[in-house]
Amino acid sequence: MTTNSAGPLADTAAYAAAVEEAERAAAAYYTAGESTLDDDAYDRLVRAIAAYEEEHPQEVLDASPTGKVAGGAVSGDVPHTVPMLSLDNVFSAEQFVTWTASVERRIGRPVAAWSVEPKLDGLAVAARYRQGVLEQLITRGDGTAGEDVSHAIGTVLGLPERLGAPATLEIRGEILMTTEQFEAANAVRTEHGAAPFANPRNGAAGTLRAKDRPYRVEMTFFAYGALALPDSGELTDTLAGLPHSEVLEYVAGIGVHTAADTAVAPRTVTTVEEVQAGVEDIAALRASLPFGIDGIVIKADLAADQRDAGSGTRAPRWAIAYKLPAVEKVTRLLGVEWNVGRTGIIAPRAVLEPVEIDGSTVSYATLHNPADITRRDLRLGDHVMVYKAGDIIPRIEAPVAHLRTGEEQPIEFPEACPRCGSEIDASEQRWRCTRGRDCRLVASISYAAGRDQLDIEGLGTTRVVQLVDAGLVQDFADLFTLERDQLLSLDRMGETSTDNLLAAIGAAASRPLSRVFCALGVRGTGRSMSRRIARHFASMDRIAAADVEALQQVDGIGKEKAAAVVRELQELAPLIGKLVAAGVNMTEPGATPPPEPGAAQEGEAEESATSGLPLAGMTVVVTGAMTGALEKLSRNEMNELIERAGGKSSSSVSKRTSLLVAGEKAGSKRTKAEDLGVRIAAPEEFAELVQAHLAVEV
Structure with a gap:
C-alpha cells in the first residue's frame, strides 16, 4: 500500500520519497506485474510528482517517472525499429477537450477523424513476422528496446504463428488474460503449489516471461497497430499511408485478433462530441466484458494528422488514454462472515478495510465458497486485490502474496450451520445447512411471493413471519390452503386486508409455470433460466x-x-406435489412440449416451437423507460413478454441484436444500435407488434 496519500507533496523530502516509491512500484509492475500500489494509487502518485516538478523544475530527480516509458523502470536488449511509446492520460471530459484543442493547434487544422477504442489492461508487445511467419515476440521495455519473450509463441490466442498472407511486418498490441483464462490459470497454479495471481494483468506479465513451468497457461492478444519492417517492400509505403482504422482492418484480414469482433469494437468518428459518446458507450459496457479495460484510447485516425502532431519522448501527441475510475484496488482482509441464504447455502463474505472503488466505498466482498478460499490461499490480514465493476458485487481476486509479513492467520471454517447449529453438508463446493430451506423459511417464502416470482401483493416479510410463527405455513405451498378464519385470527388482519390477501394468493395460483418454477428457487437457475426451462x-x-x-x-x-437441477428437483418433489394438490398452475402458456426422442432434432424443435410468433428468431434488447401499454412492466416482465412472443431477451447490444426497444432516456445502447444498424422500435410500436402476447397476464 502507498505510504503517502498522493496528495500535494509538501517539500523536497516528500518529493524524493514519492519518486523512490514510484520507481519501486513501476519496477515491480512492469516486470512481474506485481506492485505495492494498485493502478489508481500509482496514477495519483505520478500526478503528484509531476505537479511538484512543474512548480520546482530545478529539483527534478533523474529517477523521476515523468516523461518516461514504463516509468523508466525497465529496459531490454532487443531494439525497437520504431520507439514503442506509452500514452499520456486524461481523467475527465474537460481535460480531453483541452487536449484535442492542443493537438489541433499543433497541426494547424481540425483533426479529420478520431479512432475510439478500448484501452486493454494487459502487457504491450511487438510481434515480428517475416514472410508471414511469427519469428520474434518483444515486450515494450523502456520504449527503445524490449525483452525477447519469443518462448511464449504458440501460447497466445489471436496471435497466429503464420499469417494469412506472406507479409513482413511488426504487429503491436496487448497480451492479456480474459476472466476465464485468469480463473483457469489460478486453478492450474494452485494445483502445482504456486501462489495464485493477484489479477489478470499480473497473470499475463508473469506468464509471458516464464520459461520452465511444468504447466501451460493460455493468454489472448489484441492488436492495436502495425508497421512495416525495413525489408517489407511495398508494404512499407502501404502501411505508412493508411489511416489507423484501415491498418486494423488489414491486420484483422490476415488473421490477427483485434477488438473489432468484441462488444467494444473500435469506431471512427469526426467530432469531439462523437468521441465523448464513444467513451460513454465503452465505459457502460466495461462491467460485462470478458476482459479488463482501464480506459478508452482516442487516436487521430489519418496518417497525415499523426505525422504532423508528432511524438514526445514518452508518448505520441496524436493519441491519449481517457482513464476510467479504478475498479480494482488493494486493501486488507479483516475478517470473514458466514451467512446462510434462503436455500440453506452457507456463503462466506469478506470483511474489508474500507476502500473506494469506482465511486463507492467497498467494505465487503464475495468469497464464493470454502473451496475458493482454500484455492486462493486467503488468510486474515492479507493484502488482497478487490475488483468491482458497475453493479457487480465486489469480489476478491487473490491475495497480494509478496506483501505478506508472516503475521497473517488462517481463515476458520464453521463446523455447524452458523444460523441454526445443524450439521453442514460439505459434499459440494457450496456448503449447505442440512435443513436446507427450512433453515431460512421466512426468506424462502418471501422470495417465492416476490414480484418476479408469484407476485403476491400484501405478503411482505412481516406478514410471512406472522404466518410462520403461528404455524400456518411450513413452505410456500401452504399459502394456497390458507383459510379466511385463520388469517382473521392474526394481529392487524381485518376483513379487507384478509380478503385482499386471499385474492392475491388466488391470482398467484394461475401464474405461468415459469413463475412457479422460479419461486421454487432451484439452485443454479434464476428468472431467465426458469423461463427457458418452462418454455x-x-x-x-x-x-x-x-x-x-x-x-x-x-x-x-x-x-x-x-x-444439479435434477438433484434439486428430487429434493423439491414433496413441495411440488403440495402445489399441484393446491391447484397451482403447472403449465406454460403458449409453450410447445418437446418431441419424443427421434421425432425432431433440437434445432428443429426449437424452430417449430417459435415459428409463427412475431419475434421468432429475434434477439431483443430493452433500454430506457417504457411508456404506454408497457409502462407498468418491470424489466423482468418485459423479458417474459419477449420470450413468450418467440424471441430471446438480451441485456447488451451487439451485431447479433435484431431489435432494440428504446424508451425514454435510452442512452448509450441506442447510440450503439444506431452505429450497428440495428432496428430500433419505440415502446408503442413494440407493444403493437406483440399485442396478442401482451394480453397474456405477466
Missing part, C-alpha cells in the same frame, strides 16, 4: 421427469448444472 418442457410433469440429458437440451444448461 422448453411446457409442464411441470415433464420438467420433473427430465433426466440430465434432457435438461441439457435447454439453452445455457451444461452437464454439471443439469445434474
